[in-house]
Amino acid sequence: MMREITYTTAAREALAEEMARDPSIFVVGEGIGVRGGNFNTTQGLYELYGPMRLRDTPIVERGFVGMCTGAAMTGSRPVVDFMFFDFILDSFGELFNQTSKMQYMSSGRLKMPIVLRGCIGIGGSSATHHSGSYYPIFVHIPGFRVVMPTNPYDAKGLFKTALRGDDPVLFLEHKSLLNVKGHVPEEDYSIPFGQAAIVREGTQATVVALGSMVRLVEKASETLANEGISIEIIDPRTLAPLDIDTILQSVHKTGRLLIVDETFAPCGVGSEISSQVMEKGFDDLDAPVMRLNGLHTPTPYSPALEAAVVPNAQTILQSIRDLLAE
Amino acid sequence: MSEEIAKEQALTLWRQMLMIRRTEEQLAKSYAGGMIPGACHTYVGEEAVATGVCAHLRHEDAVFSTHRGHGHALAKGVPPREVIAELFGRVTGCSRGRGGSMHLFSPEVGMMGTSGIVGPCILQATGAGYSFKLLGKDNVGVAFFGDGAMNNGAFHEGLNLAAIWDLPVIFVCEDNMYATEVPFAYATKNQDVAARARTYGMPGYSLDGNDVLAVSQAASEAIQRARSGGGPSLLHCKTYRTRPHAEGMRDAGYRTPQEVESWKQRDPIVTLKAKLLAQNLAEEGDFEEIESDIKAMVDEAAEFAKNSPYPDPATATEHIFSV
Numbered sequence A: 001m002m003r004e005i006t007y008t009t010a011a012r013e014a015l016a017e018e019m020a021r022d023p024s025i026f027v028v029g030e031g032i033g034v035r036g037g038n039f040n041t042t043q044g045l046y047e048l049y050g051p052m053r054l055r056d057t058p059i060v061e062r063g064f065v066g067m068c069t070g071a072a073m074t075g076s077r078p079v080v081d082f083m084f085f086d087f088i089l090d091s092f093g094e095l096f097n098q099t100s101k102m103q104y105m106s107s108g109r110l111k112m113p114i115v116l117r118g119c120i121g122i123g124g125s126s127a128t129h130h131s132g133s134y135y136p137i138f139v140h141i142p143g144f145r146v147v148m149p150t151n152p153y154d155a156k157g158l159f160k161t162a163l164r165g166d167d168p169v170l171f172l173e174h175k176s177l178l179n180v181k182g183h184v185p186e187e188d189y190s191i192p193f194g195q196a197a198i199v200r201e202g203t204q205a206t207v208v209a210l211g212s213m214v215r216l217v218e219k220a221s222e223t224l225a226n227e228g229i230s231i232e233i234i235d236p237r238t239l240a241p242l243d244i245d246t247i248l249q250s251v252h253k254t255g256r257l258l259i260v261d262e263t264f265a266p267c268g269v270g271s272e273i274s275s276q277v278m279e280k281g282f283d284d285l286d287a288p289v290m291r292l293n294g295l296h297t298p299t300p301y302s303p304a305l306e307a308a309v310v311p312n313a314q315t316i317l318q319s320i321r322d323l324l325a326e
Numbered sequence B: 001m002s003e004e005i006a007k008e009q010a011l012t013l014w015r016q017m018l019m020i021r022r023t024e025e026q027l028a029k030s031y032a033g034g035m036i037p038g039a040c041h042t043y044v045g046e047e048a049v050a051t052g053v054c055a056h057l058r059h060e061d062a063v064f065s066t067h068r069g070h071g072h073a074l075a076k077g078v079p080p081r082e083v084i085a086e087l088f089g090r091v092t093g094c095s096r097g098r099g100g101s102m103h104l105f106s107p108e109v110g111m112m113g114t115s116g117i118v119g120p121c122i123l124q125a126t127g128a129g130y131s132f133k134l135l136g137k138d139n140v141g142v143a144f145f146g147d148g149a150m151n152n153g154a155f156h157e158g159l160n161l162a163a164i165w166d167l168p169v170i171f172v173c174e175d176n177m178y179a180t181e182v183p184f185a186y187a188t189k190n191q192d193v194a195a196r197a198r199t200y201g202m203p204g205y206s207l208d209g210n211d212v213l214a215v216s217q218a219a220s221e222a223i224q225r226a227r228s229g230g231g232p233s234l235l236h237c238k239t240y241r242t243r244p245h246a247e248g249m250r251d252a253g254y255r256t257p258q259e260v261e262s263w264k265q266r267d268p269i270v271t272l273k274a275k276l277l278a279q280n281l282a283e284e285g286d287f288e289e290i291e292s293d294i295k296a297m298v299d300e301a302a303e304f305a306k307n308s309p310y311p312d313p314a315t316a317t318e319h320i321f322s323v
């Protein structure tokens, strides 16, 4: 029987294996050395690879992102561990004007092998400085790969691809998934970017679910299955590149599309998917494309308020029913 | 040092400064003639800094520069023709027409980019130092930046990171007294830049940035130390740009013609020549020969650029990603 490990362990295995294979990989972050990472992302690696490759930093997000951009231009392969992804906001100038543009500006003569990882998402009363996701912003900018695994198998396989490639990759780990266990083979494998997973096959409606929403939508689909309603669930796995073809094929079959995303609706991933489906699959649609998003607000602290700003089992079920009623 | 070697080295520095000067003058002329569609910040007056520092660099050493970066690119080994063609927006330019003045790239010779943003070069040079240390190479990262970057967070963050990890990085501040029209003295309470280096725990040099021999001497020491594991240094080079901030911009209201004139009297190219003549290290003929070589080279470069094709519009979205 295949072993089961957690999401965090799976991602850490990918990192450990690639670090063993490639001595130019190093990790920077706060508490990622001896401490092993606030989220255990580097546990046990310092003992193996020491301070030059597990580099604890001062609290200078702009500084170490800029530094790692220069490092990636000169032969090494940095992994920036932000801990909470929110902290990346301090480094936007470096990322948007430098990291994402170097390959282009050098007309392809420089590479930019840098992985930017961090924990995203709302939950646990983390409040508004520790709950951010922000991925639509990166999808908007040319030059970033945006990867959002939703289970241990994908976490390991996609992290391997990130570490072996030559592009800037945002590797986003939703906090609610970190301790989720799943099957991960012992042998080496990787998952290419731009290939969505069909999480569940169905015929009556397509639901594209992002990040932590995949598990909630799966639960909803089970409830609906008991009523004889058949839902197809797609997890894009990478938002840039986005596998629109898999979504289009599904919509061709079902005629209905809902996008469920924890983060904000305006100019979001759902808006983009919706536009592309209208441009390329209008004739397949039997109903308007629908979105279910978290509310457009900073994230509140109190559990009563926090729960109110994210999609949940009920709102997901209701949205699917609304879509089917259209 | 034997007199022969001293002469040869000094003339090499002089040639390099002149090559930058004549290329810049060509660019200014081309700008006025409408050949340059974008911005053009010249390095006229500051040639001694790039020349003195880059004299000690190899292609494998990585230079990260600023908006005033033509001189750094040229001193690092990008040929004038590729710089001029880039400013003309031609496919033969060092960035294949994607960059212009503020995005000159030639990784083949270790020119890792001029930049339209003040500050990031300081961090990127620090990262190059990190790479070299990690990979066990004896190369150095070099950041050139203006006085305007001195109060940017990147300066503080980059110098501190390079210092705590003893990285092989040379920070070169080209203090030309103004950030566009804002005096350094306005923007900075404590103008003792070398003292700032010491607060970060690295050696700081206060240099006459118009004296190429002084810059070269200090750079040689700092680069040697960095290569052998001795960590970063900061060179504070006091210099002056004698042309406007950018071509086509006004150059009045923030400095006096007398001030500009007084700095022209300290022109690094003129003063080195006078010094070598006074010391009988070189003769008028040595300089004339270099002058005519450089003139031919820059004329040819401008001709090459003018005759080069524009990039194919169909390639506008190439190279965003590695594959």
Ligand SMILES: Cc1ncc(C[n+]2csc(CCOP(=O)(O)OP(=O)(O)O)c2C)c(N)n1
Residues within 6 Å of the ligand: B067, B068, B116, B117, B118, B119, B145, B146, B147, B148, B149, B176, B178, B179, B180, B245
């Ligand atoms: C982050 C950022 N802010 C503003 C500018 C606009 N800008 C371009 S050059 C310049 C002045 C820079 O002065 P300095 O660093 O002293 O260089 P110098 O032009 O004197 O060589 C400014 C403010 C910029 N390029 N980047």
Ligand SMILES: [Mg+2]
Residues within 6 Å of the ligand: B146, B147, B148, B174, B175, B176, B177, B178, B179, B180
């Ligand atoms: Mg200045």
